[in-house]
Amino acid sequence: MTNEEIKRRPSNPWYEAGRRLLKNRIGLLGIAFIGILVFIAIFAPLIAPYDPLAQNIMGRYKAPSSEHLLGTDEMGRDILSRIIYGSRISLQVGLFSVSIALVTGVFLGLLAGYYGGFWDMLIMRIMDIMLAFPAILLAIAIVAILGPQLRNAMLAIGIINIPRFARIVRSSAISIKESEYILAAKMMGASDVRIIFFHLLPNAMAPLIVQTTLSIATAILEAAALSFLGLGAQPPTPEWGAMLTDARSSLQQAPWVATFPGLAIIFGVLGFNLLGDGLRDALDPKMKNV
Amino acid sequence: MTSYIIKRLIALIPVIIGVALVVFLIIHLIPGDPAQTMLGERATVEAIEQLRESMGLNEPLYIQFISFFKGLLSGDLGRSVMSNNPVLNEISVRFPATLELSFCAMIFAVGVGIPAGIFAATHQNSFFDNASMLIALVGVSMPIFWLGLMLIWLFAVILGWLPPSSRLSVGVELDYITNILLVDSIIQLNWDAFKDVFSHLILPSVALGTIPLAIIARMTRSSMLEVLKQDYIRTAYSKGLQDRIVVYKHALKNAFIPIITVVGLQFGVLLGGAVLTETIFSWPGLGKYLVDAIYARDFPVVQGGILFFAIAFVLVNLLVDISYAAIDPRIEYK
Numbered sequence: 001m002t003n004e005e006i007k008r009r010p011s012n013p014w015y016e017a018g019r020r021l022l023k024n025r026i027g028l029l030g031i032a033f034i035g036i037l038v039f040i041a042i043f044a045p046l047i048a049p050y051d052p053l054a055q056n057i058m059g060r061y062k063a064p065s066s067e068h069l070l071g072t073d074e075m076g077r078d079i080l081s082r083i084i085y086g087s088r089i090s091l092q093v094g095l096f097s098v099s100i101a102l103v104t105g106v107f108l109g110l111l112a113g114y115y116g117g118f119w120d121m122l123i124m125r126i127m128d129i130m131l132a133f134p135a136i137l138l139a140i141a142i143v144a145i146l147g148p149q150l151r152n153a154m155l156a157i158g159i160i161n162i163p164r165f166a167r168i169v170r171s172s173a174i175s176i177k178e179s180e181y182i183l184a185a186k187m188m189g190a191s192d193v194r195i196i197f198f199h200l201l202p203n204a205m206a207p208l209i210v211q212t213t214l215s216i217a218t219a220i221l222e223a224a225a226l227s228f229l230g231l232g233a234q235p236p237t238p239e240w241g242a243m244l245t246d247a248r249s250s251l252q253q254a255p256w257v258a259t260f261p262g263l264a265i266i267f268g269v270l271g272f273n274l275l276g277d278g279l280r281d282a283l284d285p286k287m288k289n290v
Numbered sequence: 291m292t293s294y295i296i297k298r299l300i301a302l303i304p305v306i307i308g309v310a311l312v313v314f315l316i317i318h319l320i321p322g323d324p325a326q327t328m329l330g331e332r333a334t335v336e337a338i339e340q341l342r343e344s345m346g347l348n349e350p351l352y353i354q355f356i357s358f359f360k361g362l363l364s365g366d367l368g369r370s371v372m373s374n375n376p377v378l379n380e381i382s383v384r385f386p387a388t389l390e391l392s393f394c395a396m397i398f399a400v401g402v403g404i405p406a407g408i409f410a411a412t413h414q415n416s417f418f419d420n421a422s423m424l425i426a427l428v429g430v431s432m433p434i435f436w437l438g439l440m441l442i443w444l445f446a447v448i449l450g451w452l453p454p455s456s457r458l459s460v461g462v463e464l465d466y467i468t469n470i471l472l473v474d475s476i477i478q479l480n481w482d483a484f485k486d487v488f489s490h491l492i493l494p495s496v497a498l499g500t501i502p503l504a505i506i507a508r509m510t511r512s513s514m515l516e517v518l519k520q521d522y523i524r525t526a527y528s529k530g531l532q533d534r535i536v537v538y539k540h541a542l543k544n545a546f547i548p549i550i551t552v553v554g555l556q557f558g559v560l561l562g563g564a565v566l567t568e569t570i571f572s573w574p575g576l577g578k579y580l581v582d583a584i585y586a587r588d589f590p591v592v593q594g595g596i597l598f599f600a601i602a603f604v605l606v607n608l609l610v611d612i613s614y615a616a617i618d619p620r621i622e623y624k
Contacts, residue, residue, distance in 0.1 A: 128308070138596075224433050273431050
């Protein structure tokens with residue numbers, strides 16, 4: 001190895017992880033899926049052939065054709081246009097609800113892991129109680145309290161995902177808070193805030209990134225489920241799950257009403273799941289092939 | 291072992307009190323007057339006051355929680371606003387249907403998921419391995435209510451092979467004894483009813499079992515791959531043992547702990563999924579009842595249903611923990 005090569009050799013583990021991710025076929029496929037989804041969401045008004053809310057009672061249940069590529073629904077609305085606009089809602093749900101879970105979970109996990117004692121006991125018992133409910137049921141209970149709205153569904157999904165993040169950060173904080181470099185930082189007079197944000201949090205970053213990506217996938221599925229039950233997005237919002245609500249009664253007559261929004265959900269969720277798997281391989285090479 | 295089980299049961303008490311508290315608060319966190327919300331805009335002042343009185347909503351909050359918890363211990367979950375029947379009665383009529391569906395879905399998930407995972411692991415990087423793991427990834431990403439719709443469309447609407455909804459065809463006679471219809475038909479040796487019940491169970495079980503199947507297959511594969519790399523497996527092979535014996539006797543036994551954990555965790559997915567599957571297949575179980583109660587704003591039923599699901603989930607997790615000992619004698623309980 002020449003001196004030049006040694007100089008150029010990256011020492012940053014994030015750079016290494018990024019390189020591994022770009023070599024990982026699963027991760028790349030995930031990035032491609034998410035890229036397409038984000039592109040569609042941003043340019044929805046330019047891509048969608050029709051207004052997603054425009055009704056045409058005379059054109060109900062039209063089969064896929066050159067005029068309506070994915071057909072029309074019970075109100076004569078263009079399904080393709082509704083799916084295109086629905087991508088905005090799904091991304092919004094995924095990002096918003098996971099942000100709630102991430103910020104709250106990280107804060108609680110750090111509090112429990114770093115300070116321990118009473119805070120640890122209190123916070124982790126509350127997390128245990130939340131984990132005692134099947135996730136979607138807890139979300140249903142929260143939406144039943146707050147009322148069926150997309151905003152409340154996002155909040156509910158955010159709340160049910162808090163324990164996952166709290167647990168990850170807590171275990172990471174516990175494992176390193178007694179390390180020598182943390183003691184050294186304390187002896188040098190570093191404040192708790194500095195230790196938490198500059199030392200503890202970066203150590204939990206890899207599992208947090210993986211969990212965030214996988215949680216966005218779950219959040220999109222959960223939001224679609226709540227909307228399907230009539231507890232999330234309300235008509236006429238073009239949300240993918242809500243589009244399936246009335247599809248059962250028209251299965252015989254117009255199966256495309258049920259088929260395409262479901263495929264859109266799979267596309268979006270699969271993208272984040274693939275990226276999550278790819279990131280896990282890239283950030284934790286020991287797990288590769290397992 | 292016994293002392294471990296007792297300790298675990300004692301540790302459950304604060305969790306169950308916490309769960310009860312959360313469920314209790316469902317009614318009290320409703321914005322506005324819960325009695326008004328339950329009875330609707332057109333309810334008279336007298337009717338609202340009567341409901342407040344009967345549900346004890348006029349009492350201080352801590353008194354309400356104590357009486358709620360006392361009621362819980364004696365099996366009193368209040369009365370349904372819709373039917374005025376005790377909530378526990380309503381739940382006990384419907385839970386067997388949910389149990390039957392969840393059980394069949396789990397048999398499907400475990401019966402297909404574990405063999406698929408083992409085969410994928412023993413044929414790593416083969417076409418089957420890549421294809422099955424891709425299918426598993428799509429399975430995890432699939433909304434079960436959509437899968438349910440697609441199954442109904444294909445097998446009931448297009449092919450006409452299987453019934454699209456409910457538990458029993460009209461005209462098929464069966465006395466309800468346990469309310470688990472497969473069991474009831476066996477007890478009565480009514481094979482026509484058995485066949486009919488079974489055919490009704492296939493589509494919802496497949497819909498409900500697909501996500502757990504995908505997760506179990508992935509976990510089985512990764513757990514087996516981990517074990518198959520161990521030295522004792524190499525030793526077993528070098529002794530000249532057959533593949534079948536090494537895989538099933540040496541590897542699978544050791545790979546089983548994470549598989550059992552994931553199977554136990556999937557029970558929660560099944561209970562949550564039951565809400566969606568029962569809605570799609572008009573399955574008269576607890577999940578559908580819960581959704582109907584939310585639409586009707588029948589909060590005592592919502593409370594009771596969620597509490598029942600949560601306690602069932604907690605108990606299954608406890609059983610899973612205990613079952614580790616039976617599988618792995620290295621685990622000591624202190």
